Amino acid sequence: MDIALKLAQHACDTGEIPVGALVIDKHGNIIAQAINQVENQQNPTKHAEILALQQACELLGQKRLIGCTLVVTLEPCSMCAGAASHYRVDRIVFGAYDPKGGGIEHGACVFSHRQTLHKPEIIGGVQEQASQKLLKFFFQQLR
């Protein structure tokens, strides 16, 4: 999460909402790192999670990330939670909870219904305050 937070800081420095994500393989190696790119690419699907998952999948040359962990500084939205489910990640570790845009513990609660295709282990609130602090700083700068 320390590395994901550094990525989030970097996102912040480039004018993006500070979110950083990485993928760890089953051996504990970081195989992908990404920052939010929505503003720079003018494309709302370029969330850090999606970019990190795509990178990992390209690196491994396969469409499933079985045994992998997605680490992200903010609770994923329903799009990213749905993507993580399609990639079959084993685990999602996230920082700050997101009562407004989150899709795991809030809103659509993507993994909390019977039809869910794949339910990863979820660990939320890891270094929550550090992530919240960055987000708060970013939005204060905008005002």
Added chain:
Amino acid sequence: MDIALKLAQHACDTGEIPVGALVIDKHGNIIAQAINQVENQQNPTKHAEILALQQACELLGQKRLIGCTLVVTLEPCSMCAGAASHYRVDRIVFGAYDPKGGGIEHGACVFSHRQTLHKPEIIGGVQEQASQKLLKFFFQQLR
């Protein structure tokens, strides 16, 4: 939907789950067309909806698709419904309902909770049988 069904047939011919999608702008012009590319690109985010939305956004050079309609032959999953919400499409028209993988009328019901960022108009079941017939044919071939 006739064009989306032709795209779905094309997906089927290339070994993909038969789903086709297109985006119509506020003037009624088709500005993007895509087929499911999950198998060919070995990437589970390459759903027809995501590809069509990205194409439309690149064409218009903006990150919002206000006034646009997403037409797709199958009920979008939670990932695609979440993406459509980020793109701020006005309307989603879909063909077959998907009780197993759908994320609008089933499962996560992405737009059916208070926190939803943006709720497009939803019209489901358009040429439902034609879409179901294609899907059934595809999965029968696999067995």
